[in-house]
Amino acid sequence: MKRITSLCLMVGLVALTGCKSINLSVSKTESDAKLISPPLVEKRETISATGYAVVTVQNHKNPAQQRLMAIRASKLDAYRNLTEQVYGQQLDASSTVADMIVTNDTFRTKVEGIIYGARLVSITPVGEDTYETTLSLDRDVVQDLRVLYMSQLGLKGR
Secondary structure, eight states, X not given: OHHHHHHHHHHHHHHHHTOOOOOOOOOOOHHHHHHSOOOSSOOOXXXXXXXXXXXXXXXXXXXXXXXXXXXXXXXXXXXXXXXXXXXXXXXXXXXXXXXXXXXXXXXXXXXXXXXXXXXXEEEEEETTTEEEEEEEEEHHHHHHHHXXXXXXXXXXXX
């Protein structure tokens, strides 16, 4: 029995001398970066815009045509809101003051730009008389749009 215990101890010691410690600390070398695979689903940053339109105010007598026109109007409103986010908004304002009292206040806004690559997220009825359209645009495309727009402005200025 003593001999078997001694033999097991010897085999165990020989086996343990062949082991090597492994460094488990995280290092950020190029070889480590190659071993890490990209995520299965890539999350892309987007901006989104929502537009609204009322069905009954559409200029048509046929209710079905009014609904289609409201859907189209809500989509255009969403594009306008997206354009505001990408390019901003020009605001003109004037005020008239007489006897230290504001007698007239006027605001006028203008949105101008080019939008391409927008993705239609949803078109949904809201209540009984309104449609809501949501669009999204990748942030990578936003920078491209701004560069394109500024180059167009430069060409017009010549």
